[in-house]
Amino acid sequence: MADKINISMVDGYYSPSTVLWLLAEDLTVRQAALLLLNEDPEDYPDAEYPDNHRQVPSGYQAARQVIASALLAKKITGVRAWKTKTAYDPDGLESWQEEIEGDLCANRSTINMESLRAWLASKNVTVEQFAGLSRTSDDFLDREDPSYSPKLAATIAAWRHVKQSPINGLSIKRQLADWLQANSARFWPDGMDSKVTDTFVNEAARIANWDAEGGRPAISDTKNDKSAVDLSERSSANRRTVGPPSTRSFSADLDDEIPF
Known part of the structure; x- marks a missing residue:
């Protein structure tokens, strides 16, 4: 089959x-x-x-x-x-x-x-x-569910969107942050969109980012991305230092706890 x-x-x-x-x-x-x-x-x-x-x-x-x-x-x-x-x-x-x-x-x-x-x-x-209307969305999008979390819903939705429609030449984290900035408010109840802060956008983008090691050219925006890295300095450092590939564990990128 x-x-x-x-x-x-x-x-x-x-x-x-x-x-x-x-x-x-x-x-x-x-x-x-x-x-x-x-x-x-x-x-x-x-x-x-x-x-x-x-x-x-x-x-x-x-x-x-x-x-x-x-x-x-x-x-x-x-x-x-x-x-x-x-x-x-x-x-x-x-x-x-x-x-x-x-x-x-x-x-x-x-x-x-x-x-x-x-x-x-x-x-x-x-x-x-x-397929039918019995389940028109995932459970995490159901606002009637007592366990509904707008932060979780927005973060996963951003991950899905960027995964399905990536933009060449723009870092994954930047794409996630841009989408979250433009769309997160709709996941909060009416009148509570003020909960969408820059801190949330940056942290949600960091958590949803599957390309934490880089690999794509990033467009740095220091005004909206407090954690922006000077790519020119990184590039210079890489040219000065030649060594084996990094063996740093993936777990090193994970925080002890989710900050929101």
Whole structure:
């Protein structure tokens, strides 16, 4: 059996509108294709029109083809509707809309969502936002959980985001800190975003940083990163000293206790 494929949303979040779409029993091919990409179908009403390709998210044509071909092959259940063209009588006095059989209309063809989920599962493909709404996020993101910790949720979410969408040329710690600075407030209850301090951002970024030994060029920002290192001095030191690779234990980077 082929390895199971897992397609997950960046940061593991579901926008409210996406969740509402997923409650539908049936959706059009266009809507389902956009949801497969974690896009709100309402944002792309003209995805099917060639003149508006600039408004089509990356991957739409592939997602549309996957779903449309499964519907045409009757691998998933739904209602097939064909595109139409204008036909005229020989004299050109009358016209009507004529179906183009085999040319699926993604705006009018509908699919049953449970059927689509089952078909994806048969292909060993798991799409988290399609798998159902019984668990739309991890436990650590559940604010109703008595053990919910906004600091933990923000730190893990930052780790996930940078792991999935790293930026070349910027240190992992800097990317984590930037994401935390911009997004941490949403993990705190309303009115408590003042808890997001520079100390928290720096310490959370340090803990989530898996590249503690370096290895990528870092962009130092002494204003926002109190622990910034002068890379030019480090580079000079390395040129002056030649020796065997460091054997320092990884555990040396760990604090005795988490400082927040």
